[in-house]
Each structure stands twice: as structure tokens, then as C-alpha cells.
Amino acid sequence: MGVALRAGIFRPTRFNFLAIGLGFIFQSAFLSIRGHELHRCPLTNLFEVLIFLGWSVALIYMLIGPTYRLSLMGAFTAPLVFLIQTLALLAPIDVRHPVKIPANPWLEFHASMSIVAYGAFALACVAGVMYLVQERQLKTHQLHSIFYHLPPLTDLFAAITRLLWWGFALYTLGLASGFFIDAPLPRLQVVCALGVWLLYAVILQGRHFRRLAPTRVAALCIVGFAAALTLLWGISFTAQMHSLP
Amino acid sequence: MNLFCVGLSHHTANVETRERFAGDAETECVLRDSGCAEALFLPTCNRVEVYGTAERRVSTEEIARCLSRNIDKDLSHEETAAFYRFEDIKCVRHLFRVASGIDSMVVGETEVFGQVKKAYESARNSGAAGPALHRLFQRAFRVAKQVRSRTEITRGAVSVGSVAVDLAQKIFGNLAGRKVLVLGAGETSERTARALVSRGVADLRVSNRSTERALQLAQLVGGAAVPFAKWRDQCRKIDILITSTSSDEQLLVPDNLAPMLCDRVDRPLFIIDIAVPRDVDPAVNEMDGVYLYDIDSLQSVAEQSLALRRQQVAAAEKIINEHVDDFQKRFVSRSDVASCLRDKATVGDSALRASEL
Numbered sequence: 001m002g003v004a005l006r007a008g009i010f011r012p013t014r015f016n017f018l019a020i021g022l023g024f025i026f027q028s029a030f031l032s033i034r035g036h037e038l039h040r041c042p043l044t045n046l047f048e049v050l051i052f053l054g055w056s057v058a059l060i061y062m063l064i065g066p067t068y069r070l071s072l073m074g075a076f077t078a079p080l081v082f083l084i085q086t087l088a089l090l091a092p093i094d095v096r097h098p099v100k101i102p103a104n105p106w107l108e109f110h111a112s113m114s115i116v117a118y119g120a121f122a123l124a125c126v127a128g129v130m131y132l133v134q135e136r137q138l139k140t141h142q143l144h145s146i147f148y149h150l151p152p153l154t155d156l157f158a159a160i161t162r163l164l165w166w167g168f169a170l171y172t173l174g175l176a177s178g179f180f181i182d183a184p185l186p187r188l189q190v191v192c193a194l195g196v197w198l199l200y201a202v203i204l205q206g207r208h209f210r211r212l213a214p215t216r217v218a219a220l221c222i223v224g225f226a227a228a229l230t231l232l233w234g235i236s237f238t239a240q241m242h243s244l245p
Numbered sequence: 246m247n248l249f250c251v252g253l254s255h256h257t258a259n260v261e262t263r264e265r266f267a268g269d270a271e272t273e274c275v276l277r278d279s280g281c282a283e284a285l286f287l288p289t290c291n292r293v294e295v296y297g298t299a300e301r302r303v304s305t306e307e308i309a310r311c312l313s314r315n316i317d318k319d320l321s322h323e324e325t326a327a328f329y330r331f332e333d334i335k336c337v338r339h340l341f342r343v344a345s346g347i348d349s350m351v352v353g354e355t356e357v358f359g360q361v362k363k364a365y366e367s368a369r370n371s372g373a374a375g376p377a378l379h380r381l382f383q384r385a386f387r388v389a390k391q392v393r394s395r396t397e398i399t400r401g402a403v404s405v406g407s408v409a410v411d412l413a414q415k416i417f418g419n420l421a422g423r424k425v426l427v428l429g430a431g432e433t434s435e436r437t438a439r440a441l442v443s444r445g446v447a448d449l450r451v452s453n454r455s456t457e458r459a460l461q462l463a464q465l466v467g468g469a470a471v472p473f474a475k476w477r478d479q480c481r482k483i484d485i486l487i488t489s490t491s492s493d494e495q496l497l498v499p500d501n502l503a504p505m506l507c508d509r510v511d512r513p514l515f516i517i518d519i520a521v522p523r524d525v526d527p528a529v530n531e532m533d534g535v536y537l538y539d540i541d542s543l544q545s546v547a548e549q550s551l552a553l554r555r556q557q558v559a560a561a562e563k564i565i566n567e568h569v570d571d572f573q574k575r576f577v578s579r580s581d582v583a584s585c586l587r588d589k590a591t592v593g594d595s596a597l598r599a600s601e602l
Contacts, residue, residue, distance in 0.1 A: 134415070138412070138415065138416065138536050139530065139536065141538065141542040141545060141546060142549070143401070143546055143549055143550075145397065145400075145553060147415070148397070148400050148401060150415075151418070152414060152415055152416060152417060152418035153415070153416050153417075153513060154416065154417050154418050154513070155418045157511070207511075210508075210510040210511055211510070212510070213510055213511075213533040213534060214510075214511055214513075214534065215533060215534075216533075
């Protein structure tokens with residue numbers, strides 16, 4: 001966590017990237033140990049889901065950040081990862097409960113793919129916040145210190161678009177694989193998951209056909225991720241209630 | 246041995262006075278003849294300074310006379326009163342501040358670093374600067390680099406033209422491939438257009454009521470002239486509009502701009518309105534994807550940058566103080582700074598030069 005916080009400084013240096021990389025290695029080690037212990041993908045309670053989400057955000061950042069020269073996104077990503085990890089560690093959510101459903105590769109693929117997609121949506125949300133901050137300063141002519149550290153608007157918008165496409169593709173894959181699970185899924189969860197999928201589909205359609213202005217796309221990325229997080233919490237909560245993985 | 250700095254700057258003298266003491270290429274030789282063991286003459290846009298070491302105290306009047314040796318008449322008291330003098334550790338601190346751009350008229354400007362470096366190299370090549378000044382100036386370069394990299398003192402543009410270019414880069418990133426329309430061929434728009442060209446803009450169009458002037462400016466900046474009657478058609482294609490016409494009416498208002506923005510929802514339009522009275526209705530800035538800056542807002546951004554730089558002075562002073570303290574510990578624990586600097590540098594001087602230059 002400290003490492004992630006350190007990466008939150010507004011000066012893009014190689015150290016920032018290494019700091020997030022180091023945090024990612026620790027997360028991977030933890031997930032690996034927990035996975036071996038459980039003999040399944042460690043997504044059996046909200047604590048593990050949050051750790052997996054933090055890991056996914058770091059993974060997508062490391063894949064996307066250097067490719068699109070948005071190393072500064074680390075300044076926004078690191079606090080987000082820190083927040084997710086802190087919540088996971090401080091909240092009393094690491095509750096072990098009997099898992100009734102045996103390990104199912106489709107279920108594990110569905111859950112892990114969906115959470116990696118959430119990682120991409122989280123970063124799209126981060127880029128959206130950066131876009132709106134930058135845009136607001138340009139509109140109001142009030143340029144604060146952070147303005148000089150943020151990437152250009154067009155670069156940020158290109159990153160948002162790519163992250164949305166990546167997230168949407170992974171989420172579609174995760175959602176589709178859910179239909180192969182040989183177990184009944186709560187109808188409300190399925191409807192909500194389809195609702196989130198539809199929301200991102202609308203954002204991408206609006207972007208693709210140039211019906212939505214970049215500021216609206218950026219704002220919708222934040223709304224979309226908030227909706228996705230609510231769904232994730234809902235799924236984990238009901239899963240714990242019913243002792244489902 | 247006495248280490249000193251004598252000079253005048255924008256803080257103490259107006260430009261006429263600074264011109265009178267501008268010195269010349271022979272100044273360092275003259276200074277050495279007047280008793281300086283080592284001498285370095287530093288002329289910049291806003292200052293004229295002499296750094297030197299001497300066995301005996303070389304007075305400020307003697308230095309002033311060396312700088313103004315082309316002037317026949319005696320120097321008046323008012324003229325010599327404009328000079329300041331720093332000795333030993335105060336001289337060290339002053340040089341560190343000058344090289345870091347803290348003492349400049351535009352705080353944080355980086356040009357002064359190059360000028361100090363040039364002055365040092367010139368003095369070294371002529372043999373006027375010896376081991377003591379070598380050690381002092383090498384440390385000054387190190388300090389200036391640290392101040393630049395560890396603080397934000399050089400951050401942000403402080404002139405209207407460079408602010409416009411910086412903003413364009415913040416909106417579009419790489420400017421190569423961006424299309425620019427210059428509407429009205431005034432002097433400021435010409436300067437701004439040139440600044441954009443220097444940052445990679447290749448597609449530049451110029452439109453003016455006088456076709457002749459449009460052609461002339463287009464030729465100067467490597468662009469193409471567009472008939473004034475057709476400038477509105479260009480708004481669908483361009484990314485940046487620089488406008489500075491003398492029109493009494495507003496040329497762009499939300500009503501006539503909205504149809505031009507229909508098919509460019511995801512392409513921002515940056516409008517730089519440097520006309521007085523303004524060519525563009527301020528309400529245009531409320532439109533999605535349009536960023537309008539008039540001369541006042543550009544000026545305000547420049548002032549904000551300057552204010553931001555001033556806020557960084559304390560952080561820069563802290564770095565300088567650390568170096569001054571370290572320098573003092575190493576060289577000035579004995580009262581004789583210059584001797585100490587010279588002695589230290591003389592030991593393995595050639596190795597030092599090779600490693601530090």
C-alpha cells in the first residue's frame with residue numbers, strides 16, 4: 001500500500017512504474033497463496049474480490065500505461081488501488097464460509113474475466129476523471145499545478161476509448177461464459193450484469209457514431225464504473241448470504 | 246584572497262545605465278590587469294556582473310571603471326551607487342540564485358543558465374578564470390540543474406504567444422498534422438502562428454481582408470492564403486483558429502458556430518482571440534469541445550504561471566541554502582574562501598576538469 005501511495009506523486013518517473021509493479025507482484029503472490037489454499041480462483045468472498053480487483057487495475061495499468069504513454073495515470077491509479085486494498089484490509093469482510101458449489105472452470109473464468117474487465121473500466125473511470133479535471137481547467141482558464149502534469153485531452157480521450165473497448169470485450173467474454181455454468185444464477189444478478197453491459201454498449205455506440213461529446217463519455221465512464229462496483233458488491237453480498245462462491 | 250561579485254542588474258539600474266557598463270570582450274583582461282587573480286565577466290539581458298578573486302581588495306569603483314572604460318568622463322556617484330557587491334559566501338549564494346533563474350526578471354527563466362555557462366567557458370578559454378572560479382561555477386551549474394528538476398520553477402509559459410502554444414499542446418498533444426487558420430494578419434497572430442509552426446504545425450491557412458497581406462503572411466510562415474469571404478468554410482476543417490481582425494462586429498457567435506461543430510463532436514476547437522474588440526462571443530466557450538482564450542485570459546494564464554513559479558522560489562531557495570551550507574563547510578570553514586577554493590581545485594585539477602566539464 002505504501003508502495004502504491006508513493007507512486008501517486010505527480011511526476012512521471014520510472015520509479016512510479018516500478019512501485020506499481022512491485023505492488024502487483026505482492027498482490028499476485030497473495031492471490032497465488034490464497035488460490036492454492038482454496039484449490040480454486042480466490043474469489044470466494046468480498047475481501048478476495050477486492051484484492052483481485054486491485055490486482056486487475058494494476059495489471060491493466062501496466063499493460064495500457066506505457067503503451068499509450070500515460071505513465072502519469074499512475075498518479076491516479078495508485079490511490080485507487082490503495083483505496084481498494086485499504087477497504088479490503090480494514091473492513092471485516094474476509095469471512096471464510098463453506099463453499100457449496102464445487103470448483104467450476106466456467107464459473108472461475110466468468111468471475112475472473114469479469115473482474116479483469118472491471119479493472120479496465122476502473123482505469124477508464126480514472127482517465128475520465130483526469131479528462132474532466134483537465135477540461136474544467138481549460139474551460140475556466142484557471143490552471144493549477146496539476147494541469148501541467150496531466151496528459152493532453154486528445155491523448156486521454158484516446159486512452160478512454162481503448163480502455164472502454166478492452167473492458168467491454170473482456171466483460172462480454174465474462175458474461176457469455178456465465179451462461180455455460182451448470183448452476184442456477186440469481187435472475188436479479190443476471191439482469192443487473194446485462195444492465196451494466198448495456199450501459200457500456202451505449203457509451204461505446206455513442207462514441208463510435210460521434211453522438212456523445214468527449215466530456216459526456218468521460219462522465220459516463222465514472223457513472224458506469226460506479227454502477228459496475230455496485231453490481232460487484234451486490235453479487236459478493238448475495239453470494240455470501242447464500243454461501244455461494 | 247578575496248572572492249567577490251560586483252555588478253548591476255534590473256533590480257538596481259535601468260537599461261540605459263546597464264548599457265553604459267556593458268563591458269566588452271577585453272573586460273576580463275583589463276580586470277586581471279587591475280589586480281584580479283581570476284576574473285569572469287557575466288553579461289546577460291538584465292545584468293552585468295564580474296566575479297573575481299584577488300589578493301588585495303579590488304574596489305567597486307575600480308570594477309565599474311573597467312566595465313565602462315570606453316567612457317571618457319569620470320563616473321558619477323549615482324552611477325557607481327547602482328552597483329552591488331557580494332563577498333565570499335554571499336557571492337556564492339548570489340551566483341547560485343542567478344544561475345537558477347531566481348534572480349531573473351522573469352522568475353525561473355532558463356536562458357540565464359546558458360548565459361552563465363557561456364560566460365564561464367569564455368573565461369576559462371581565455372585563461373581569466375582559474376581553479377577557484379572553476380569550482381564555484383561547476384557547483385552553480387549543479388545547483389541550477391537541481392533547482393530545475395526538483396522544483397516547478399520553470400513550469401508554465403509566461404508570454405502570450407508561448408501560453409497559446411502550450412495550451413494547444415495541452416489540448417491536442419502533438420501539433421504535427423493539426424490545421425490552423427489565422428484570421429487577420431496582425432503582428433501578435435503572426436508571432437503566435439510562428440510559435441505553432443516551430444512546434445510542428447505544417448498546415449497553416451491565412452485569411453485577411455487584404456489579400457496581399459494574407460499572401461505575405463502565408464509566405465512568411467509557410468502557409469496558404471484563403472479568401473476572406475471563405476474563412477467560415479475552413480472552420481469545419483481546422484483545429485486551431487487565431488483571430489485578430491479589426492472588425493467592429495463579432496465574427497463568431499454560438500449561432501453561427503454551432504452548425505460548423507455538428508460533424509466534429511470528438512474534435513476540439515481551440516480559438517485564440519487576440520482582437521480588441523473581440524472577434525468571438527465569449528459564450529462560444531460554453532459550447533462542447535470549444536476552448537476560447539482572449540487576450541486577457543492568455544495574459545491571466547501567463548500571470549498564473551508566473552505566480553506558480555514565484556511559489557516555487559522558497560523550495561528553490563531551500564536547495565540553494567543546502568548547497569551554500571555544504572559549500573561553506575567544504576571551503577569556507579577557513580575565512581579565506583578564494584584561497585581554499587583555489588587550493589582544493591589545484592590538487593588533481595586536470596582530473597576535476599575532465600570529470601566535471
